[in-house]
Amino acid sequence: MLYLYFSYLIAFHFPKWGTFFYILSTILVALMGWSSLYLNIHWVTDLIGGVCVAYLGFLFCITLLKSISKKYRKF
Numbered sequence: 001m002l003y004l005y006f007s008y009l010i011a012f013h014f015p016k017w018g019t020f021f022y023i024l025s026t027i028l029v030a031l032m033g034w035s036s037l038y039l040n041i042h043w044v045t046d047l048i049g050g051v052c053v054a055y056l057g058f059l060f061c062i063t064l065l066k067s068i069s070k071k072y073r074k075f
Contacts (some may be wrong), residue, residue, distance in 0.1 A: 001054040
């Protein structure tokens, strides 16, 4: 979730680099997931659940951030 948030911030300030950083963060998360599978630290279902929870949390936080910023722009 942290990598997605950093990618969002970079994409917000530098729109041309947004796609690159989203792809980079996805690759980093996939590599970390693969390494935890390789080292038998987690099961595949743990990784799938973690990715789903992180993505939903990211979407919730970004939606909340956008709604708060729209609310305070009116003033």
